[in-house]
Amino acid sequence: MIFKLISTTNDSGARAGIITTAHGNIHTPVFMPVGTAGSVKGIHTRDLKSDIKAGIILGNAYHLYLRPGIQVLEEAGGLHKFNLWEGPQLTDSGGYQVFSLGDIRKLSEEGARFQSHIDGSYHIFTPEKVIDIQRSIGADIIMAFDECTPGDADFEYAKKSMDLTHRWLKRCFEQFEKTEPLYGYPQSLFPIVQGGTFPALRKEAATHVRGYESDGYAIGGLSVGEPEEVMYEMTEIVTAELPENKPRYLMGVGTPVNILEAVDRGIDMFDCVMPTRNGRNGMLFTSEGVINIRNQKWAHDHSRIDENGTSFVDGYSKAYLRHLVVSNEMLGAQIASHHNVAFYMWLVTTARQKIIEGDFKSWKMEMVQQLSKRL
Secondary structure: OEEEEEEEOOOOOOEEEEEEEOOEEEEEOEEEEEOOOOOOOOOOHHHHHHOOOOOOEEEEHHHHHHOOOHHHHHHHOOHHHHHOOOOOEEEEOOHHHHHHOHHHEEEOOOOEEEEOOOOOOEEEEOHHHHHHHHHHHOOOEEEOOOOOOOOOOOHHHHHHHHHHHHHHHHHHHHHHHHOOOOOOOOOEEEOEEOOOOOHHHHHHHHHHHHOOOOOOEEEOOOOOOOOHHHHHHHHHHHHHHOOOOOOEEEOOOOOHHHHHHHHHOOOOEEEEOHHHHHHHOOEEEEOOEEEEOOOHHHOOOOOEOOOOOOOHHHHOEHHHHHHHHHOOOHHHHHHHHHHHHHHHHHHHHHHHHHHHHOOHHHHHHHHHHHHOOEO
16 A cells, blocks of 8 residues: 655645555545445445545444354455445454443453344454454455543543553554455555543554554544544644654544544544434535434425535435435435535545645635534
8 A cells, every 4th residue: 555645735734645555546635435334324336436436435344244244255255346346445443343332342451352233142352353354354454453442531541441452453463464365455454543532642652553664544532422622632642643654544533524624633534424324314414514304494495405516416405305304215315325425525525625726724714614504
């Protein structure tokens, strides 16, 4: 994997670049639609490529391990062939999913023992096993196994959690180096910076992961309950410590405003379930602000979903989409999800253009005000 910086800014940390992988180029800043179980919910891979123009999508090691299972994925020749997505893919190691299981998981030095949310069966994820799982899935970019520190953790817990993540990281890289890709193309392993909401720990974690000669670096454990201002502060601290010549991935973030603020602070890669999850519930992100399409006010509004929208689904009217959503028609959730993912893609693509043109900062300030509106 190769990362090339194309443009930087004088008045912010924002930057534009290109990541080259075996399955194609990724233009950064980039939003990566989340395909947890091998699909971006409600959206065909054809539309992701031709209409939304996604540069890369995600899968999740935890979910894919449980269903359909590693044997099925290996039989298919990896996730690319299984879900017919020919572009770059990234897999999350499952650390966040294990974190979210709460009382049905137990951490130890060995790894994480947990119960499946599907059938209650017991499983163990170790750093070594997680690397092997991601080798079998075959994503271009794979993530180290970590403990996602809760947003309200105190210093003692955050320090203990970070140290455990660092010991697991060493084992991840050892397993990565002693194994080979299964499908004839290289994979890149990204370490994850933890450290909770404590500047000293975040700086220590960033310095530690920088010691691994990786193709890129991720920031985890944010957008998990802490105030937004703290998330931005931690992001600034970490990006200041990470290499400038490698991509930086802020995991699980977030709203359109969150993404613009993080781009301003030097982040290159994003993912979040919000566009599809909120879309299924009738919340639309648009260039004019946020819409709850279930509201009665849209029942007779025959204007386009988003007058500035770039996707074919934006040709539908607000009244029609509201009708589908309140009628629980499957197509309503599909259109809303498709629109939201396309909007996120437009947002980061435009941010990239503004960075290259040199007026990102002023554009971002205007967009933050606009995107904060509830219509």
